[in-house]
Amino acid sequence: MALRSTDGKDDGPRHVAIIMDGNGRWATQRGRPRLFGHQAGARRVREIVEACPDLGVDYLTVFAFSTENWKRTQSEVAGLMSLFRRYITREGKSLKANDVCVRFIGDRVRLDKKLVSMMDELEALTANCQTVNLTIAINYGGRDEVARATKRLARDVADGKLDPDAVDEETLPKYLDTCVLPDPDLVIRTSGEARISNFLLWQSAYSEYEFIDTLWPDFTAEEFRSVVGGFGTRERRFGAVVA
Numbered sequence: 001m002a003l004r005s006t007d008g009k010d011d012g013p014r015h016v017a018i019i020m021d022g023n024g025r026w027a028t029q030r031g032r033p034r035l036f037g038h039q040a041g042a043r044r045v046r047e048i049v050e051a052c053p054d055l056g057v058d059y060l061t062v063f064a065f066s067t068e069n070w071k072r073t074q075s076e077v078a079g080l081m082s083l084f085r086r087y088i089t090r091e092g093k094s095l096k097a098n099d100v101c102v103r104f105i106g107d108r109v110r111l112d113k114k115l116v117s118m119m120d121e122l123e124a125l126t127a128n129c130q131t132v133n134l135t136i137a138i139n140y141g142g143r144d145e146v147a148r149a150t151k152r153l154a155r156d157v158a159d160g161k162l163d164p165d166a167v168d169e170e171t172l173p174k175y176l177d178t179c180v181l182p183d184p185d186l187v188i189r190t191s192g193e194a195r196i197s198n199f200l201l202w203q204s205a206y207s208e209y210e211f212i213d214t215l216w217p218d219f220t221a222e223e224f225r226s227v228v229g230g231f232g233t234r235e236r237r238f239g240a241v242v243a
């Protein structure tokens with residue numbers, strides 16, 4: 001199946017990245033525990049993924065757990081990890097059936113072995129899917145990613161596989177977790193916070209940003225379509241003067 005729909009959506013963002021924020025506040029507003037908000041948030045992902053093909057969005061990357069989120073209570077962290085396992089079990093077959101290629105970014109070393117093997121299996125199951133590329137960031141931090149990439153790069157230099165004088169801005173991204181992905185064109189953050197929180201630092205150098213007030217569990221495909229639709233009106237200059 002073709003990656004891009006052919007209905008004139010070529011001005012739209014090819015890669016959309018989302019900081020799915022606001023689950024905790026959504027639950028608190030309802031007098032419920034924070035995990036209730038995370039569960040509602042996880043259910044939202046499906047309709048956003050399903051909206052991508054018609055919008056010409058080939059790549060969707062979602063921030064699920066940051067390297068800083070370990071600072072939360074042990075029970076919230078454990079609840080989130082168990083939610084990721086349940087998400088993979090529950091959604092795996094339908095992602096494959098919808099031709100969604102799933103990848104995970106972030107440092108797997110600190111994740112529980114069972115979760116990591118489920119992540120590996122879902123990546124293998126969907127490796128040949130092409131309609132949408134869904135990347136899920138778990139234990140992901142932009143600084144941590146650059147540090148891990150630099151470590152690998154330094155090893156290649158030490159092993160004589162890479163000439164330090166040949167290192168340029170095309171070299172480093174080959175070592176990032178996102179090496180097979182294009183840079184995001186549009187980064188959306190829900191919940192009204194206007195900050196990056198360590199998401200895709202290198203990759204979003206020229207991304208457009210949309211900070212919207214909606215809390216993630218209330219973010220609908222309709223709102224997604226409207227935010228993506230607004231992207232076409234932006235003028236991206238990449239540092240040049242546009243006549």
Ligand code: IPE
Binds near residue numbers: 065
């Ligand atoms: C985003 O929602 C999900 C994660 C960071 C895991 P939050 O849990 O940060 O929700 P708020 O920001 O506290 O409302």
Ligand code: IPE
Binds near residue numbers: 020063065066069
């Ligand atoms: C960013 O949200 C991380 C995720 C959405 C997974 P946070 O809620 O952790 O970010 P801060 O703490 O408000 O910056």
Ligand code: MG
Binds near residue numbers: 021022023
């Ligand atoms: Mg938050």
